[in-house]
Amino acid sequence: NGNSAYFNSKLLEKIVQLMRDKELLAKPFQWTSPLRVKRSSTLKEQRENHEKKMPSRESIRALGELFNNDLASPLDIITTSACALLLSQPSRIGELADVERDCVVFKEGADGGQGMFLRWYAEKGYGATTKAVITGMEPAVKRVIELVIPITDEARQYAAWLEDHPDEYPPHKGVPLKGPDEPLSYDEACAALKAHGTNLKSPRSVFKTRLLDSLARHKALSPEAQVVLDEIREGWDTSNGKKIYVNGRLNHFVFNDIAVITLRKLNILMREKYLPKDFPYTSPAADGKKRVKYRDALFTVRTGSLSVGTNNTSVSKLDLGVEIACGSKRMSTQLGGTGGVQSIFERHGYKGTKVNTHAFRHELNTEMQRAGLSQLIIDAFSGRTAMGSVYNHETVEERTHRVAHYHPKTKHSNAAQRLEKVKTNKPLSLSDVRDLHEGDQDLVIHQTHVGICVHNFASEPCPKMGACLTCGKLGCVKGDDVKLANLKEERKDLKCRYDKARDAQSRDIFGASEWVKKVGMDLYKCDALIRTIENPELENGDIVWNVDNGWTLTNNAAAMAGLIDANVIEAKNEQLQSLDDLSAMLDEIEV
Template sequence: MSEAIPLIPRVKLDAEGNLAKFIDHARNDLTSFGANLNFDTDWWDVTDYYSKKGHRNSKQGTITIHFSQRLKEGGAPFCDQVKGFAKAYIRSNLGNRASASFTFAITAFRALNEAIQQLDVQSLVDCDASVFNKAAEFIRAKTDVGDNESAGYMLAKIARYLDEKGMVYAPLHNWHYPRIRKATGGRVGPEFEQRRQQKMPDPAALDGLAQAFHLAAEPRDVLITSVAAILCSAPERINEVMVLPENCEVEQDGKDGRKYLGLRWAGSKGAADHIKWILPGMTDVVREALARIRRITEPAREMARWYEQNPEKLFLPPELEHLRDQDIMVLDKVWQIVNLAPNKRAVRSWMQKAGIPFIYIPFQHPIQGEIQIKAARFADIERHIVNTLPPGFPIYDEGRDLKYSEALLVIPGGLFGNRSDGDGSRCMFEVVKYHHIGCALGQNKLSGSTTVFQRVGIDAEGKLGMRSHQFRHWLNTLAQGANLSQVDIAKWSGRASVHQNVAYDHVSSEEIVTKLREAVGDHAKAIGPLAEIPKNLPVSRVEFATMAVPTAHVTLYGFCIHDFTSTPCEMFRKCLDCREHVCIKGIPDKTQRVRQALEETKQMLVRAQQAVVEEVYGAEDWVATNQAAVNRMEQLLAILTDPTVADGAVVQLSATNTYSLSEGALLDRMHLEGSGTPTLPGAAPRKALR
């Protein structure tokens, strides 16, 4: 019996050829991540590549790309079907982008790797929509809601790229990541409280930070608490603090005759560089924090200035300058230069790790006689230390042409290590890294790192801790609660769009209710019925405000103050027709929804008017209803966009022609019985029943 010969479609053979050529081109011809990149390893260290480009993340630690599953899932390398293409795609498409760009690509490839293995797909060219659907399921199951959108978007880009370049057999140009509904971001319930606690700093930790700022004595503790004080003065990202120039202060005379302090901040995530003005209450704290930082970091800038002028010579402080004339130094002199612990074992260990050869010199011992002791050549010490200058020196941040000698947060090398004293190296500098601040503030305390709170003696049990980004959430929430306009909050935070403010708004429902109650009866804070209080109240103003605003929950356009413990919503969520709905001026997304609702209602009014022309039965009622709605929304929108109305003002809708189910039933009953009035108190006249 003759052997069966499998028939392979020409399209599939072409796809396999295109895939092989693409991988070979990326391996041999491209130079992204360096011409000497070892393409075939399962992880790439690309720190030097980004350092040469002046990328700030390369100054804060190593930058690596791992073509494997996460460690908690075993850390197995990608399968052969995915590995080569993943490397080629990242090198060809993401090599010239920021280091964070490949994070979501790796997440997408991990999901695709799992899908291929689970479905037993033999080659990448065999991937079709079902494989990518399975990969999308893995992304949704193993990433947060916010992250899976980005990883899913990257997965869709990979699918389209495979299709466009002819590297798959089945068409994928129409495949899209199936988006899931994001969390509504409500302000009540355990989910909100958990999210608020994760994003906001612990009040006890904030109090402890204030104490630590005054108690800190060691240079590294002083530095950390001073950086934290700056973060408390403005809602900035930690990477923006890292690139503050040494001369970051700006002073300006205000119209009130007072001097105001500002800092020059480097923008990120699409925002431009800007000057951020410090609140008067924090001015003295920020000045003191900057003065403390400069005292600690000035020796490092002095070293950087020296190496700019003498790139091949070792910097020595004045008290050690005499060692430059010594060709050979005993180990006692070596530890003075590198500021190690006064222990020969520590010096020997350092020299062995550095690859510095020992030499032996004769020494007359009082008991043992002539012996050979270990020493080192000054030239070898000098060569090694000079070679540890950071990549890209003297430029610290290429985008802003900022030198190490001009940066605020450069420190003597080893300031956060185990030197003989707390001043760090006397001959080499480094920059403050993210983990220096993060570990000191306690974000890694579960791993055993000692926090600044423990070091100053106010947290023996290690309970206090926070993350640097929590300061940004905290200050934004304070600004939201203080009725600062959304434009001002975005500018204060250095954002490119006001729509990004909502992710940093953690004002609780209790705080919103309190704010609404404070506006009751106050014409400066409220517009509409809430601004009026009946005369001769039998209860106090506070009790009346509690009854007028029993609760509040978020709606598309503002807040509903209906008491759901008494009745459910009888308006079928027609919030803009409800007298128990309030709007807050200055919330851009909600104002935009009011504007959108107005446009939609205007379109319905036009259709209703056309129906009247066509003599459609009942069209007159729709014209009246939509016209009233348009008038009401135009008035509301005029208030919400009026520059003379302060942001934070509470706007309540006045009487409308729309009634709830119970109100309508009551009026119908009154009309049929011929008793009472045809309207309810505070409501506009209602058309009689036909």
């Protein structure tokens, strides 16, 4: 359903890669997913994708109002501050774990002014970098630092103590005044764990339930913790205990537990249970390089300090560990509400408002597209190693409106007519754009040998290297006989190359199958354009917009260098059939 099959297939690729790296395969084996990401091509699909992935204006406005209010709840402060950072430069929610307390740096710009940057660690292989804060968001970033530091300073100090004193039990008022190897009663052990007994459960029962049983369910324990846990469990009295009566009434039970519990052993088990597996680091090492420590991370808090239950009630949790306050699960709950827990919008009266944490990244990427930045700059700013056109939700209507806004020859009634035609999914007329390519000042509309091109060459060179048939910025005009003749000449040449490739494939020549696929796709696209243009239902002057296949010269170079997966460069064109069906159709083409 949707892209689920694609994403699951990429996970299968990682499993195969892991098995190969760990030498678990009896024979050499390599598997690559044949699936591609589903792209939106029609206006309807673009609008649906826009509504699904972009944040609503209501959610942005509500977060802005909350962020600038005097919030009392640490949870609300963390939630709005995390959103402000995600809106200050395009990032992923998981990357907030590696934001340091002292993350702000200033660099001098070309104009001599000071620009604000954030020290950042981008996921998915991009690594450490400094990312510029979007103009206008500098005060918001400054306010984030001012709000978050006071409510996380104590947790950072605690994380530093835990790191510097690995063999000591963390001090608090409940820890018994005993040496590290002196025996502890279950009462004292529970006090040290901040897990006291109740009328219904004895300290011994609480100790077993809260610590021993919980650790026993862990799939992987450290060798040190496993030894201590086995020792206590092996010496545990599994009987119902000896009944002790006082004044003829049952008072309590006595058990013959052999193992001795000490602060040293309790320290090992407590850290195993309550500290993150990568402690003292917030994230696992990447390429052998350690990242940010909890003692330095901006969003470090005590474990459970921000927890809430159903109906927004506080949940009492042990705070012996540390965690990142803005984890993806917590942020998703706070921005969307789930499991009976109210979202931040619901708590403050913004009924029906919700937003996805990744929507902010889509928002900023689209705004950068609207501002005319090149895809290369946008990808670098977003911390991506592969092309991020999937994040661009600029619609055809917006692109057409942008042409009409920036070019002086479009500021007349034709601009409104053109925009109206796009909104209703009607073809554009040649007269709508005929005069845009005239004059040396034109940097938007260009004539090509097969149609018109709307690529902005002032932003970057042609990313397709002239491969117009694979480009979504190509428009073919009905009634332009010269361009139609060029298209037919192109089809004739492609058909000849396709036949030669098929012949080479039949003789098992290396690489021929890939060439058959590539030339076949181009041939099919060229023939489809010709058939569409020659459709008698279209009028002279109507424009047929091409569909992009996602390939660029930059991505091809990155794939050759091994920086990205070559199998995900080209998006699957939804108009194309399977390769077998395609071959059958191409055989019928007559030129």
